[in-house]
Amino acid sequence: MKGIKWGLLFILYCSQMSIGWSQIVGVAARVNGVEITNFRLDRHFADYLLSQGRSVGAIRSPSVYKRFKNEALEQLIDKELLWQEAQQRGLKVDPARVQAELQKIKSAFSSAESFARRLDKDGFDESGYVDYLEQELAAMMVLESLTRVFSPSEEEVNRLYQLNLRLFERPEQLQARHILLKVDAGADSETDAAVHQQLTSLQQQLSQGADFAALARSYSQDSSAEQGGLLDDFQRGDMVLPFETAAFALVPGDVSEPVRTQYGWHLIKLEQHKPAVSMPAQQAKELIRQQLATQQQAEARDDALARLRADSEIEVLSR
Incomplete structure (x- = not known):
């Protein structure tokens, strides 16, 4: 009885998946x-x-x-x-x-x-x-x-390396936290000054030993507040210019003076400065060589199977 029950369930499952019984046994x-x-x-x-x-x-x-x-x-x-x-x-x-x-x-x-x-x-x-x-x-x-494919020529590897040099370089990057107090685009000077004063009071708390991340979680009006104001690593060109200029002028551990951007007033704390690095040329060229070989092998595989299919009689009965 149990076997019959499971058999019926299997048939029902196949019917729900649009599979005919003849397809199961045929x-x-x-x-x-x-x-x-x-x-x-x-x-x-x-x-x-x-x-x-x-x-x-x-x-x-x-x-x-x-x-x-x-x-x-x-x-x-x-x-x-x-x-x-x-x-x-x-x-x-x-x-x-x-x-x-x-x-x-x-x-x-x-x-x-x-x-x-x-x-x-x-x-x-x-x-x-x-x-x-x-x-x-x-x-x-x-x-x-x-x-079987031939190893890529050194000329081809060198050509691709020169064309893609930027892929093997990591530009100078910063890891930083910030506190943002927003100022609406149409705000008057009095409102702007009040927000600046609020940020200045937070700056004073920091100078007295307050934790930057804790203040960011409590006061920052940016989506990074939950992470204590921690931003994704960024490089030159990623941020608006006043923020970028202030951030790249800091040394790790420093907190900026209040910075005004189109979004409002910021305090920036630099956590880490990551200098630009380049992958050694030999390592980069080896990666290119491996990628070329993989690509050529995939193309050769597709071509070989296409030839076999073209020379064969294939009848598909189940779709």
């Missing part, structure tokens, strides 16, 4: 006549979601579920194409490599029993799982052979 796609069953797709789908940081239970939208399922199917088609290419090439995977990969996977489980339970849940016995690993490794080997 064929999702054919690749050069080789069937990819929905059982195989569902098994791969769980791994695909895991790689995306998701789980089936967390997906509430049928359209999102369908999109991920289609992406998983396309990935599975690519895997099948690579495996077929490996077979055509007569490529063999060293059994020792397969066993090493198996032991690596087993070591992630707390016991042999928990590993066996996971295999059973995924529809494998150990022999079948070894065959699956062999196919996965063979597909990877074929893909590597199809996507």
